[in-house]
Structures are given as C-alpha cells and as structure tokens.
Amino acid sequence: MRRLQRPYPPGSFMKVMDRGRAELHHMVETRSKWGPASLREHNLIFRNRRMVGEIRSVMSEVSEGTCHACEQPVQASGGELEFFRPWQMAGNARKDRGSPDHYWWLSYDWENLQLLCPMCNRCKASLFPIAGERAPIGAHYEQLLDEQPLLLNPFDDDPKDHITTGEDGFLIALTERGQVTIEVYQLNRADLHEQRRALFKRLRALVSQLKFTRVSSAEAKQVAIASVLNLVGMEFRGLNRPGIAGGPIS
Ligand SMILES: [Zn+2]
Numbered sequence: 001m002r003r004l005q006r007p008y009p010p011g012s013f014m015k016v017m018d019r020g021r022a023e024l025h026h027m028v029e030t031r032s033k034w035g036p037a038s039l040r041e042h043n044l045i046f047r048n049r050r051m052v053g054e055i056r057s058v059m060s061e062v063s064e065g066t067c068h069a070c071e072q073p074v075q076a077s078g079g080e081l082e083f084f085r086p087w088q089m090a091g092n093a094r095k096d097r098g099s100p101d102h103y104w105w106l107s108y109d110w111e112n113l114q115l116l117c118p119m120c121n122r123c124k125a126s127l128f129p130i131a132g133e134r135a136p137i138g139a140h141y142e143q144l145l146d147e148q149p150l151l152l153n154p155f156d157d158d159p160k161d162h163i164t165t166g167e168d169g170f171l172i173a174l175t176e177r178g179q180v181t182i183e184v185y186q187l188n189r190a191d192l193h194e195q196r197r198a199l200f201k202r203l204r205a206l207v208s209q210l211k212f213t214r215v216s217s218a219e220a221k222q223v224a225i226a227s228v229l230n231l232v233g234m235e236f237r238g239l240n241r242p243g244i245a246g247g248p249i250s
Contacts, residue, residue, distance in 0.1 A: 001069055001152060001159040001181065007062045009110045010054040020108035028105055028138030056081050059115035067117035068154050069124070069185040070192055079115040083107070084153055085144075086126040090134065098126055105138050111155070123186040127151075150180040163187075169196030 009017065056079055059068070065075050087107055089098035106112045116124065131148040139147075152159050162178030163171055171187050173179035182188060210224055 001154055001163065001185075001187070002071065003158045003160070004062050004068065004154040006111070006155040007058045010051070010058055012048070012051040012054050013110065016048070016051070017108050017110065024105045024107060025138060052081055055113065056115060059113065063115065067120050068114045069116055069120040069181075070187055072117050072119075072192070072195075074115065074117050080118055080121045082114055082116045082121050082124070084112050084114050084151070085128050085149075089126040090128040091126055092129040094125075094127065099134060101137050102128070102134050109141075111141070114153075114155075119189075120185045123189075124184055127184050129180050129184065150177050151184055152177055152181040165196065167200065169193055169198075169200050171196075 059081065060074060060079055063071075065073055067074050067079060083103070083106065085103040085106055086098075087104045088100055088102070090102035091098035103112070129150040131150060133147075135144050135147045152162055157177070159178075159181070162173065162175045163182065164174055166172050170193055171182050173182055
C-alpha cells in the first residue's frame with residue numbers, strides 16, 4: 001500500500017452525488033425504513049454501469065492501474081469499486097456479526113470509494129475495525145473525523161508510517177493500524193509475499209550489477225539505480241526497500 005492522491009470525481013458521479021446524498025440523509029432524518037433490498041435499489045452507483053466504469057477508470061489512473069491495497073495490477077480484472085466504510089454489516093473482526101446500520105448513508109460520498117483487486121475485496125469483505133464507538137448513523141464528514149478507524153486509507157494516511165517491508169518481502173507492522181490493515185487485506189498472503197520476495201531478490205542482483213558498471217559519476221549511478229527500481233517495482237512502488245535503495249551504493 002502506498003500514499004495516493006485522491007482524484008476529482010468524474011462528471012457523471014457529480015451529477016448524482018448531491019441528490020443521492022440528500023436522499024440518504026433525508027432517510028436518516030425521517031427515520032424511513034431501510035433494508036438491503038431497498039438500499040440496493042436506491043443506490044444509483046451500482047445501477048449505472050457507465051458511471052461505475054468512469055469511476056473505476058479515474059481510480060485506476062491515480063494508482064497506475066494497481067489495487068489500492070496490495071498494489072497488484074488490476075487491468076485484467078478492471079478492479080472492483082468498493083466502499084472504504086462498508087455500506088452495511090461493518091464489523092471489527094471476521095467473527096463479528098457486524099453493524100447493519102453502518103455505513104449505508106455514505107453510498108454517495110466520493111471520499112468513501114476505493115479500487116480493490118478481487119482478492120483484497122474478498123479479504124476485506126465488510127470489515128471496518130475501529131477503536132472505540134462507531135460514528136452516529138447519518139454522521140457527516142466532520143463527525144466521521146472523530147471516529148478512529150484502524151484500517152489505513154491510502155488517500156488519507158501515509159502507509160509507510162505504519163508498514164515497512166522486511167528484506168524477505170514480508171510486510172512488518174510499525175503500528176496497530178498497520179497490523180490491522182495487513183490482517184484485513186491479508187497483505188502477507190502467500191502469493192503476494194512470494195512476488196515481493198522474488199522482486200527484492202531481482203532488485204538486489206540488478207543493483208549489485210550496477211555497482212560494478214563503468215558509470216562515471218555517482219549521480220549517474222543513482223539515476224540508473226532509481227530507474228531500475230521504478231521499472232521493476234511498478235506494482236510495489238509503496239514498499240520501503242531496506243538494504244536495496246538505501247544500501248551501500250555510491
Ligand atoms: Zn489487492
């Protein structure tokens with residue numbers, strides 16, 4: 001996971017956003033009955049395939065075509081548009097039943113959308129662990145700031161403050177939020193770990209080769225090394241790379 005710049009919503013989403021939010025908040029205020037079926041029916045985001053495609057495209061562009069959680073390419077699958085705070089059954093742990101009332105009223109909040117690969121989406125499911133109490137039903141953005149999510153949001157948090165990478169490609173939590181994020185998305189699952197381990201091995205070999213090339217200046221050598229790191233590590237750009245980029249290279 002790496003820090004991402006939140007993009008602007010596409011015009012098609014802007015058109016329905018205000019009306020959708022107003023309708024959902026009206027449901028909160030009038031205490032209308034809601035249920036999964038009526039909400040799904042109400043939710044234009046999932047009804048409008050063209051808009052979903054446009055949002056997915058914008059979200060994919062900011063992460064250079066990678067999943068916002070595991071950084072694996074999503075071009076093949078197109079990625080899955082998901083809610084950071086789930087629209088129902090938000091749970092603190094896999095065995096929890098979850099809260100049926102959280103967080104359906106955020107269905108039109110641009111800040112609540114993210115792009116996940118199918119596997120990360122499956123791992124996350126409706127998990128949204130928090131410390132303390134959940135926000136009141138219908139909470140606006142300012143009230144949500146009082147909630148303490150344990151899951152990192154790459155648009156709001158800098159993951160490198162919470163997660164680092166061991167030399168074998170295994171992710172190591174630096175904070176509780178880092179630990180929860182690794183667990184929820186299962187970021188140390190076998191295939192990801194193996195890919196990171198292989199990538200690190202390849203990077204070390206390339207950097208080692210560069211150290212012995214006849215590049216005249218130290219600056220040129222650093223540029224060459226940075227290029228290699230970028231090219232090889234496109235899908236894992238967010239990784240801290242101890243012992244590779246920060247090694248004894250000069
Ligand atoms: Zn993923």
